Amino acid sequence: MSSIRLPYPPEPPIKGDGGRDGEDIPRADSLLIVVGHGTGSPAGDAALHQFVADLAGRSIFADVKAAVLRGGPSLADAVHGAKAGAIHLLPFLMSGGVTFRERLAETMAEIPWRERPLLYPPLGFSPDLADLLARRAESGAREAAWPIADSHLLLIGHGSLRDPDSAQTARLHRERIAARNIFASVVVAFLDQPPRLPDVLASHAGPLLGVGLFAGEGQHGARDMAQAFAQAACPARYCGAIGGDEGLAGLAVRHLQQAPWPLA
Numbered sequence: 397m398s399s400i401r402l403p404y405p406p407e408p409p410i411k412g413d414g415g416r417d418g419e420d421i422p423r424a425d426s427l428l429i430v431v432g433h434g435t436g437s438p439a440g441d442a443a444l445h446q447f448v449a450d451l452a453g454r455s456i457f458a459d460v461k462a463a464v465l466r467g468g469p470s471l472a473d474a475v476h477g478a479k480a481g482a483i484h485l486l487p488f489l490m491s492g493g494v495t496f497r498e499r500l501a502e503t504m505a506e507i508p509w510r511e512r513p514l515l516y517p518p519l520g521f522s523p524d525l526a527d528l529l530a531r532r533a534e535s536g537a538r539e540a541a542w543p544i545a546d547s548h549l550l551l552i553g554h555g556s557l558r559d560p561d562s563a564q565t566a567r568l569h570r571e572r573i574a575a576r577n578i579f580a581s582v583v584v585a586f587l588d589q590p591p592r593l594p595d596v597l598a599s600h601a602g603p604l605l606g607v608g609l610f611a612g613e614g615q616h617g618a619r620d621m622a623q624a625f626a627q628a629a630c631p632a633r634y635c636g637a638i639g640g641d642e643g644l645a646g647l648a649v650r651h652l653q654q655a656p657w658p659l660a
Contacts, residue, residue: 426481428456431487443640515659519648548600548603549583601630607637
């Protein structure tokens, strides 16, 4: 296969109900490869490997493997030796930006697939992720003894000045959670584009609960976030990266029930 072009629909499926169009796709004899960005360190990739172990324990697929686009195991490593049966690819990514559309596509194009793999949308596209984000913030509010209705939820994404799509999922999740009127407000901040995290922390009023829309801690680890939140102008608490949430495997099972995306 000389090239693969990954889709990015004009209306990402995050706005829908998650779909159930893929229920008839056989999985019992299939391989699921969960593909993450990769941080270059075991600690940074720990959430990915725990997620893979959680999915493997559900015995939906014949095998579940991890692969990363940076470091190892690579996608080629995970594909090597795969037995007969379909290969399903689940991007352990929280947005559909450059890492998904370009880096994953380039990596896939280098592999001599015996047949085209079944590719699912990035996990961050799941509409159910809004529930996990909200519950993580609610738990943080209870731990801090803050009234949830008086607390503000801050969704933190990576963002990118050269790729507007990188911030799209964070904004859509903000809309979904804000419509529920659980928190006093729901706002977004990004690491690499406005509104930037330090600026939001320095100007926001009211108790602030931050949840990282990251697949893992990576280079934006808990220590760095704790230091950033310590500089906030209001009471603020970082509730961690959503990629380590124990509810993510159940969300992924529902996410994988939709039809895979077509590959060009």
